[in-house]
Amino acid sequence: MNHFDLLGGELACEGVPLARIADEVGTPVYVYSSATLERHYTVLRDALRGVGLGEPLIAYAVKANGNLAVLRTLAALGAGADTVSEGEIRRALAAGVPPARIVFSGVGKTAAEIAFALKAGVAEINVESEPEMEAIAEVAAGLGLRATIAFRVNPDVEAGGHAKIATGKAENKFGVSFAEAERLYAMASNNAALRPIGVACHIGSQITDLAPMRAAFAKMRGLVERLRAEGLSVERLDLGGGLGVPYFNQPAPPSPDDYAAMIAQALGGLDVQLAFEPGRVIAANAGVLLARVLHIHERPEGRRFLVLDAAMNDLIRPAMYDAFHDIRPVHPRGGEPLAYDVVGPICETGDTFTRDRPLAPLQAGDLVAFMSAGAYGASMASEYNSRPLVPEVLVKADRYAVVRARPTYEEMLERERPAPWQ
């Protein structure tokens, strides 16, 4: 459920008409709903509490949408943060996430990032390989600290979904094998600079079938049991993120309750704290990208291009993953749908959001909303073609605030300077 609905005949976010935001802030612009973020977080948390293994650590994946105001909204509800860089750890801390709820994941952490995480006192550093474990031990020893670590295991299951976001097969770069996890866990337990606290997995994103997760989690349970049988202490099992969301026209994903029921079945009675790293399921349907139609260009040979002021630099998912985003007119006025190729102004063919999309007739100046754009939208945006980074707005009931301003051209140019010899 989300809070983008018609209000007096026009599309609104909670109590704020999107047209008002477009007029006052300009387009393109991301608009997020506080109520939707809060609802998604609490529905998931309540479902996961129902698993019956105590209070889970829900570490929201900052990469999905790291805007400080979004993080603050979730932190206020008790959310933790799953981070993959010093920048993300800094964001989480700045938004008030306690370090004890911050997980530091990622395949390639630099020594400086590891040191930062250790000094901040994060809950766990997820170790993805043996050399990384050694690097963490070295940095921790140098600082006179003990690093709390979890081993990210690659469960070697096929998660389905787009190949570019599947992470759980042995051929992917993520995590260690089960055999390596056992060996490294024992090694780490004998290293004074390391405190292995658990194991972690994450098999992919936009997963719409519980079967691969069930298979992965059953294997993780086996690992926890084997480690314990060897006398090793395992306090936390991090099950990653990946739960899919209902993008319009795609297979309906399992609900948080279905997900929790599957986990209860797979892990019931294990006596371990569960941790989760959900991103998309919290943020995707809590945001839209609002754009204005610049022109409609009808080619005599038949194609009808809807040229928007938003482009692939603002929302890269269609270009990168062939992702489908529902496109809704802000002022629906009916009429027989026409097939549009929806494109942005960037100078490459990949700057096409969709082809042959049936949409009610639109005119230059109309506003459209790309739905389900709250996750991996603004966080993946760039300034390609020297287009100012798309701003972000957070709505709460009948109020809104610009939570990241569109940079001015002066600000964009000030970041660069001539070389001394120029």
Ligand code: LLP
């Ligand atoms: N934990 C780890 C270790 C991850 O790598 C990810 C996502 C998550 C958690 C959060 O997964 P989620 O719950 O959001 O599925 N840019 C792509 C998605 C990339 C996901 C990368 N890792 C997209 O726009 O579809």
